[in-house]
Amino acid sequence: MRHWALPLSFALLGLAPVTWGQAELREGVARYHYYQNDYLPALSELMVARKQGDLGLDRGAVHEGAIRMAFGMSASAERLLESALSGRPKQRDAARFYLGKLHYLRGDWAQATDAWARVGDALDPDLARERRALEWQWRLRTGEPEPVDPETLWDQLGEWAPVVLYNLGGAFARAGDREQARHYYQVLVEEVPRQERHKAEYLTLRDRAFTALGFTALLEQDFERAEQAFDRVRLSREDADQALLGYGWAALERGEPARAVRAWQALGEHSLTGSAAQEALVALPYAYTQLDAPQAALDAYDRADARLEEELARVDQLRRQLTPAYLRRQLAATDPRGTLYLEGRENWLTLTESTVAASADPYLSDWVNQSPFQSQVQALSDLRDQAQLLADWPEKLAHYGQLLRNKRALRNDRQADVARRQLWAQIGQLRERRAPLVARLSDIEARSDYLALADDETRRLYERVEAARERADRLTAAGELENPRETRDRLALYRGILLWRAAQDYPDHLWRVRKQQRDLDRALAQLRTRQDRVRTVIADNPDIEPALARIAERTEAIVRQRQRLDEAQQRQTEQLADNLQTHLAQHQARLTQYLSRVRLGAARLQDRALREQGGAP
Known part of the structure; x- marks a missing residue:
């Protein structure tokens, strides 16, 4: 029933866009692996494609979210599906459908219908049929069943129709309307389309429907029809015991006790954990009496008595063994020789190992394999892991505390002096660099000395012009210079040009010098801050003392947490033990009831034999 319970195959239909490309190829590969039941390659293909950018976030999210949801990872599935709501219409509608289905599986019908109400016209037809099937399932679960034309169901639900037909029959049977129940069961086994007849899911539903039809016919005392229905149930199924039991009663009522005996x-050779096998132990001697074989009946009673006594002894031993102390000890190990033990199974979806409980005992395996029990075991395993993690921390915290105390002592001996020398030397060096810079800048600003901040070329040219003016004055005084006026005017022009150039660059050069001063001031301020920190560290050790206080607090908190975890483990173990005891008590009560019936039947048979022999008073 995997695909009826986890209908992922329909999730992957119709999600490809119209155009063909790399994304469609990666999706096709993922679908292929899925249909081969290779779930890890399918999911890996999607995740790698998304990582490499070959698959859009919305499409990859819908596919991956559908797979994760089917395997119970509802939280991560919900996040992925919500991320696809901004995608294209077809992907957006698919994401809304799965979000609604997620709420449906959680039992939140209001949220489910709200999500499905937002689905547009782009929803894939297969997903639309699945949505209608889920709506039918909810109505059958919460309300009174109403008759519906099976053809309508096939048209609306397609391959989902068989499971809805079966549940319709069950709903009418629970409501006491055997005629309607029989009608839908018969439709399921007789009018299914050809393409559905060989699917494993349909065959399982058909077997269950035949079993239900058989018991319905028994209630109506139509024993021939009951026998025919039971006869069509496959005996290879694990839950075919009820059909065998019903077949025997139908044959017996038809006057064919030999067939009932067979x-x-x-059935009596099957495990006695099921009520059908237990019922067969009681019914078999009665069938022998119908064959007028009282000795065979007594022998059957004796064998049934011995088997039931043996089973009761096993159950009683299990009840004495499965104490909270035993469970807590056994569920901390992976020894398969115990009655109940843990197995580490790799979860390929999360790439982690999950701890599950297992048991080879048939009286425990059916209960242990159920999700509620496994959830309790997982909770106990988580509590134990947390306790083991916390058990290592007191020693670690003690080491950390000693390290901090050693650090404090070392800091008191060395750090203060070293840090002080380094900082004080750096501050002195910066002050020596700052003082002449400030003095020079003040002098330049006071005299508006443009040339003092001019570039090297401008100053060099200015010095050459000044030297040329001095030579021109000497040559003029000696009468050796031709055209002295023209020479002085030309040199004055050169001098003016250079002064003009220096004046133009003066603001920028002045800003640069001031920036150097600001950088020095900032560095000095930072060093002073560090000085203050060093003084504080030397005086108070502020980073060590609070850490030591926190370590002391954490140590006390861990002691309290370990105590609470131990109490929680004890409560969880006691709850597990109570659940197992309740489960075994039900087996014990049923076995005791059948043992009483066996002994009563044997006593009656012996009493009748004595009466017939005239040995009774």
């Missing part, structure tokens, strides 16, 4: 003998 059916119940086969």
Whole structure:
């Protein structure tokens, strides 16, 4: 029933866009792996494609979210599906459908219908049929069943129709309307389309429907029809015991006790954990009496008595063994020789190992394999892991505390002096660099000395012009210079140009010098801050003392947490033990009831034999 319970195959239909490309190829590869039941390659293909950018976030999210949801990872599935709501219409509608289905699986019908109400016209037809099937399932679960034309169901639900037909029959049977129940069961087994007849899911539903039809016919005392229905149930199914039991009663009521004996003998060899096998032990001697074989009946009673006594002893031993102390000890190990033990199974979806409980005992395996029990075991395993993690921390915290105390002592001996020398030397060096810079800048600004901040070329040219003016004055005084006026005017022009150039660059050069001063001031301020910190560290050790206080607090908190975890483990173990005891008590009560019936039947048979022999008073 995997695909009826986890209908992922329909999730992957119709999600490809119209155009063909790299994304469609990666999706096709993922679909292929899925249909081969290779779930890890399918999911890996999607995740790698998304990582490499070959698959859009919305499409990859819908596919991956559908797979994760089907395997119970509802939280991560919900995040992925919500991320696809901004995608294209087809992907957006698919994401809304799965979000609604997620709420449906959580039992939140209001949220489910709200999500489905937002689905547009782009929803894939297969997903639309699945949505209608889920709506039918909810109505059958919460309300009174109403008759519906099976053809309408096939048209609306397609391959989902068989499971809805089966549940319709069950709903009418629970409501006491056997005629309607029989009608839908018969439609399921007789009018299914050809393409559905060989699917494993349909065959399982068909077997269950035949079993239900058989018991319905028994209630109506139509024993021939009941036998025919039971006869069509496949005996290869694990839950075919009820059909064997019903077949025996139908044959017996039809006056064919030999056939009932054969059916119940086969059923009696099955495990007695099921009520059908236990019922067969009681019914088999009665069938022998119908064959007028009282000795065979007594022998059957004796064998049934011995088997039931043996089973009761096993159950009683299990009840004495499965104490909270035993469970807590056994569920901390992976020894398969115990009655109940843990197995580490890799979860390929999360790439982690999950701890599950297992048992080879048939009286425990059916209960242990159920999700509620596994959830309790996982909770106990988580509590134990946390306790083991916390058990290592007191020693670690003690080491950390000693390290901090050693650090404090070392700091008191060395750090203060070293840090002080380094900082004080750096501050002195910066002050020596700052003082002449400030003095020079003040002098330049006071005299508006443009040339003092001019570039090297401008100052060099200015010095050459000044030297040329001095030579021109000497040559003029000696009468050796031709055209002295023209020479002085030309040199004055050169001098003016250079002064003009220096004046133009003066603001920029002045800003640069001031920036150097600001950088020095900032560095000095930072060093002073560091000086203050060093003084504080030397005086108070502020980073060590609070850390030591926190370590002391954490140590006390860990002691309290370990105590609470131990109490929680004890409560969880006691709850597990109570659940197992309740489960075994139900087996014990049923076995005791059948043992009483066996002994009563044997006593009656012996009493009748004595009466017939005239040995009774």
